[in-house]
Amino acid sequence: MNPLELAERAAAVARGDALAHVSRERSLMLRFADGRPTQATSVDDVFVELAVARDGHVGRARTNETGTDALTACARRAETAADAAAAASRRGPHPGFGAIRAAPGAGGAAHAGLANGGQQGEGPGPAAGPASPTVDFVGPTPTNSTLGALDASAGGDALRTVFAVAQRHGLSAHGIWTSGVEERAVAVSGGGAVLDRTTDAFLKVILIAPSGRSGYASQTARSAAALEPERVTERAAAKAAAAGEPVELPPGEYTVVMEPQAVGWLVDLLGGTALNGLAHAEGRGALTGRLGEAVAAPSVNLADSPGAAATLPRAFDAEGVPKRPTALIQDGVARAVAHDLRSAALAGAESTGHAVAPGGDHWGPHPVNLVMAGGSAADLEELCAPVERGVYVTRLWYANVVRPKETMITAVTRDGTFLIEDGRVTRPLRDLRLTDSLLGILSRVSQLTAGQELTSEGEFYGRRFAYGVVSPGMRAAAVRFTGASG
Amino acid sequence: MDAAARRADYADARLVRTRHERLATRNGALDGLDSLEAEGIGVRVRAGGSWGFAATAGTEKADAEEALERALAVAAAQPASPGTPLCPEPPARGEYESPAERDPFAVPLEDKLAVLAAADAGLRTEPGVVLTLARCEALRVEKLFASTEGALCLQRLTECGGGLTAVAVDGDESQTRSYPASHGGDVAQAGYEHFVSLDLAGQAPRVAEEAVALLSAPPCPPGRRTLVLAGEQLGLQIHESIGHAVELDRVLGREASYAGTSFVPAGGLGSLRVGSAQVNVTADATNAGGLGSFRWDDEGVEGRAVPILRSGVLAGFLSSRETAAEIGLERSGGCMRADGFARQPIVRMTNVNLDPGDAGTLEDLIAATDDGLLIETNRSWSIDDRRLNFQFEGEAAWEISGGERGRMLRNPSYAGMTPEFWASCDAVCSPSEWRLVSLLDCGKGEPGQVMRVSHGCAPARFRDVEVGVV
Numbered sequence: 001m002n003p004l005e006l007a008e009r010a011a012a013v014a015r016g017d018a019l020a021h022v023s024r025e026r027s028l029m030l031r032f033a034d035g036r037p038t039q040a041t042s043v044d045d046v047f048v049e050l051a052v053a054r055d056g057h058v059g060r061a062r063t064n065e066t067g068t069d070a071l072t073a074c075a076r077r078a079e080t081a082a083d084a085a086a087a088a089s090r091r092g093p094h095p096g097f098g099a100i101r102a103a104p105g106a107g108g109a110a111h112a113g114l115a116n117g118g119q120q121g122e123g124p125g126p127a128a129g130p131a132s133p134t135v136d137f138v139g140p141t142p143t144n145s146t147l148g149a150l151d152a153s154a155g156g157d158a159l160r161t162v163f164a165v166a167q168r169h170g171l172s173a174h175g176i177w178t179s180g181v182e183e184r185a186v187a188v189s190g191g192g193a194v195l196d197r198t199t200d201a202f203l204k205v206i207l208i209a210p211s212g213r214s215g216y217a218s219q220t221a222r223s224a225a226a227l228e229p230e231r232v233t234e235r236a237a238a239k240a241a242a243a244g245e246p247v248e249l250p251p252g253e254y255t256v257v258m259e260p261q262a263v264g265w266l267v268d269l270l271g272g273t274a275l276n277g278l279a280h281a282e283g284r285g286a287l288t289g290r291l292g293e294a295v296a297a298p299s300v301n302l303a304d305s306p307g308a309a310a311t312l313p314r315a316f317d318a319e320g321v322p323k324r325p326t327a328l329i330q331d332g333v334a335r336a337v338a339h340d341l342r343s344a345a346l347a348g349a350e351s352t353g354h355a356v357a358p359g360g361d362h363w364g365p366h367p368v369n370l371v372m373a374g375g376s377a378a379d380l381e382e383l384c385a386p387v388e389r390g391v392y393v394t395r396l397w398y399a400n401v402v403r404p405k406e407t408m409i410t411a412v413t414r415d416g417t418f419l420i421e422d423g424r425v426t427r428p429l430r431d432l433r434l435t436d437s438l439l440g441i442l443s444r445v446s447q448l449t450a451g452q453e454l455t456s457e458g459e460f461y462g463r464r465f466a467y468g469v470v471s472p473g474m475r476a477a478a479v480r481f482t483g484a485s486g
Numbered sequence: 487m488d489a490a491a492r493r494a495d496y497a498d499a500r501l502v503r504t505r506h507e508r509l510a511t512r513n514g515a516l517d518g519l520d521s522l523e524a525e526g527i528g529v530r531v532r533a534g535g536s537w538g539f540a541a542t543a544g545t546e547k548a549d550a551e552e553a554l555e556r557a558l559a560v561a562a563a564q565p566a567s568p569g570t571p572l573c574p575e576p577p578a579r580g581e582y583e584s585p586a587e588r589d590p591f592a593v594p595l596e597d598k599l600a601v602l603a604a605a606d607a608g609l610r611t612e613p614g615v616v617l618t619l620a621r622c623e624a625l626r627v628e629k630l631f632a633s634t635e636g637a638l639c640l641q642r643l644t645e646c647g648g649g650l651t652a653v654a655v656d657g658d659e660s661q662t663r664s665y666p667a668s669h670g671g672d673v674a675q676a677g678y679e680h681f682v683s684l685d686l687a688g689q690a691p692r693v694a695e696e697a698v699a700l701l702s703a704p705p706c707p708p709g710r711r712t713l714v715l716a717g718e719q720l721g722l723q724i725h726e727s728i729g730h731a732v733e734l735d736r737v738l739g740r741e742a743s744y745a746g747t748s749f750v751p752a753g754g755l756g757s758l759r760v761g762s763a764q765v766n767v768t769a770d771a772t773n774a775g776g777l778g779s780f781r782w783d784d785e786g787v788e789g790r791a792v793p794i795l796r797s798g799v800l801a802g803f804l805s806s807r808e809t810a811a812e813i814g815l816e817r818s819g820g821c822m823r824a825d826g827f828a829r830q831p832i833v834r835m836t837n838v839n840l841d842p843g844d845a846g847t848l849e850d851l852i853a854a855t856d857d858g859l860l861i862e863t864n865r866s867w868s869i870d871d872r873r874l875n876f877q878f879e880g881e882a883a884w885e886i887s888g889g890e891r892g893r894m895l896r897n898p899s900y901a902g903m904t905p906e907f908w909a910s911c912d913a914v915c916s917p918s919e920w921r922l923v924s925l926l927d928c929g930k931g932e933p934g935q936v937m938r939v940s941h942g943c944a945p946a947r948f949r950d951v952e953v954g955v956v
Binding site: 029030031032033036041043046047056057061065073074077080088090092152153155156163175176204214284402404408411433435458460461 | 869
């Protein structure tokens with residue numbers, strides 16, 4: 001099945017201004033716990049989403065049947081929804097889908113896309129490089145041999161390596177190995193069709209010591225072949241096997257050194273709150289009325305860079321809008337927020353290519369290729385060096401927004417929290433609850449590592465959509481902790 | 487199943503058809519009108535001690551056979567593992583359909599939109615309100631389950647409901663009010679009649695007024711206070727700190743990779759104190775209207791009521807055939823549920839309910855409270871990976887002073903540790919106050935699964951709780 005042809009076929013059966021979004025997922029995931037496999041999942045599925053715009057309202061219908069009758073029925077449902085909405089209320093804010101625009105630098109308007117194998121020139125810094133990461137790529141469906149992504153035996157081998165390293169350290173191993181191929185095609189009735197083909201892989205290892213201490217490490221990559229199970233497991237082992245009884249730190253404000261994984265989580269949360277163009281346009285965003293103001297330390301540079309070498313690249317969003325590098329925070333100054341067609345229309349701006357769903361997702365647009373520029377510290381040890389007494393955080397868990405306009409969040413540390421004393425990590429800490437403002441933390445950044453990592457949580461709810469944040473390690477002052485965990 | 491029986495120690499298959507319609511208005515315009523129709527088959531096998539699962543969008547015999555091949559292949563690719571025997575279970579046979587007086591999919595879209603438009607307009611009556619949302623949704627899931635043990639059963643479950651939200655802004659201050667609850671409103675295993683009964687248009691002006699009033703309401707002062715929890719906030723408290731903590735896969739470390747573990751040990755049955763003598767909790771898959779209700783779970787175990795806490799002491803777990811066998815239980819708790827055909831069943835909550843007490847009505851409980859706070863609707867939630875340290879914030883709180891409900895406060899956060907918090911529960915209202923509240927967005931599993939659950943509860947009182955922590 002060719003997703004591009006399917007999208008074009010679906011768009012053709014809809015009447016009026018319509019968009020077809022096809023997503024095909026083929027994926028494998030192996031889970032393990034306590035040093036043995038527990039669950040293994042193989043998915044092969046396709047979804048067709050048809051969106052019809054009428055007087056600024058968008059009706060959507062989805063199906064995973066691909067026959068002409070099913071597509072026609074899907075189109076009628078979307079049309080009925082859009083017609084009913086147009087009849088029931090005043091004009092809506094969506095400008096319609098029109099025709100797909102060519103990405104700057106792309107070979108043509110009709111077919112532009114991106115494969116993981118395509119090497120892009122865009123650098124890791126914010127908004128650097130060419131204007132769009134597109135290359136022409138419309139070919140036969142990738143096969144296991146050409147992409148090397150769906151080989152269950154590779155996963156089995158990875159698990160054997162993880163188990164062997166864990167056993168060597170006397171630790172129990174928990175985690176996942178996963179690999180996937182995604183194809184996403186968008187076609188519009190006004191003309192044009194585009195295709196993204198991407199592969200991704202993710203390995204997460206949590207090792208637990210007999211004492212109950214746990215250590216985490218993970219790796220996000222474009223292909224399973226790039227995963228390094230031995231290195232990842234050794235990193236997790238170093239944390240789980242750390243000597244000493246956990247110390248409980250009283251609530252208060254501490255200087256914090258965060259690994260890229262923890263920074264990535266915070267930055268992703270910022271993407272869904274302060275950088276959300278819909279919240280911004282509706283007057284409830286944290287950056288509403290603040291674009292052009294300093295909102296973070298001058299060392300903070302954050303962009304959505306869809307073609308940066310370290311990211312999981314994407315060429316188009318769910319509305320077929322070409323993605324392009326977008327500077328969001330530059331030298332600490334808020335420059336832009338992410339928009340889809342609807343939020344852009346409400347804000348009087350242009351879409352930045354961040355639609356999560358055609359017509360606009362309920363939660364608004366979301367930047368999925370965030371890159372935070374690095375600083376000058378050689379490594380995490382150098383970040384710790386000037387800290388007299390502070391907290392070293394491997395990762396955060398159950399982060400949730402408390403008050404979005406203040407970017408106030410709460411989260412707990414997990415799987416590798418340590419005390420920093422006199423410039424070095426000394427003892428394990430009981431996990432802590434962090435409650436602070438995202439922009440507040442970023443305004444207190446004092447140093448970043450030069451190197452960055454592609455970080456991800458490897459969460460695949462609903463349709464697989466692999467994305468990550470490229471983040472450096474970070475040191476920030478006076479981060480607020482409101483309690484110790486169990 | 488014949489083909490699977492020859493090549494696996496155990497196998498089951500689910501053919502799932504899902505129909506889901508979600509309508510929402512936003513500031514008077516259509517926010518989204520999503521209509522999903524999907525079907526497919528999920529095949530689960532156990533071979534040589536390892537599980538394998540494969541999903542396919544096709545529903546023909548050839549599709550099922552291809553999925554079986556992939557399930558066997560992925561099971562075989564894993565390192566060898568000793569398998570725990572499954573608790574015995576009589577093969578599920580028969581058909582079941584959940585009650586629904588009025589088929590929500592038979593109601594014209596225009597009618598639903600008219601209700602939402604009226605409700606949305608009612609929310610836009612107050613200056614200062616920048617965002618209004620009104621939503622309605624309907625879900626129908628048909629599941630055909632078969633296993634190599636001879637199970638063959640069909641069930642058809644229908645859900646319907648909706649809700650309202652208003653967001654008000656003044657300068658840097660933003661406040662939200664929702665009705666009947668914030669997590670997608672209130673949805674029940676019922677027909678369109680449930681949505682109508684919510685009377686969204688009638689409630690909308692009050693919701694908007696409260697959102698605006700919160701902008702200038704005093705903030706919740708920090709300190710230790712008596713807390714009365716009701717409705718959604720109490721349901722979420724049960725969900726996060728008791729429901730997840732007694733999932734047996736978590737207890738056994740099977741979810742350490744993602745959701746985490748639990749402070750509850752497997753050996754704590756009959757001895758571990760989790761709450762006061764007032765606290766009785768039951769997981770009940772037979773509650774009428776509950777989103778955790780079914781005739782059979784997704785591995786063919788008949789839904790039933792399982793005691794979880796009795797007088798505050800651990801009495802049971804949420805379990806599967808495998809996890810129950812692992813700790814020597816005679817029977818699964820019937821808690822395996824899957825999010826559609828493309829996800830395998832995992833241990834999930836059914837309706838995890840706080841049983842009613844004898845404290846009378848909510849007004850009786852307030853009258854019996856000298857000083858405290860009442861919180862009903864949730865705004866923020868977080869809990870650690872062992873389900874111990876939690877921090878919640880409601881949309882609003884009402885002061886209780888001298889046995890009377892007083893002024894409204896904004897930003898009412900509270901925090902605690904699970905066993906201490908439930909040990910401080912000294913009153914639970916009577917059966918007349920007990921009702922189910924729904925949560926539509928419970929995430930768990932890898933690949934991720936979203937599950938819909940309900941929690942039955944009557945308002946309850948907790949002493950000496952840390953409030954105003956944010």
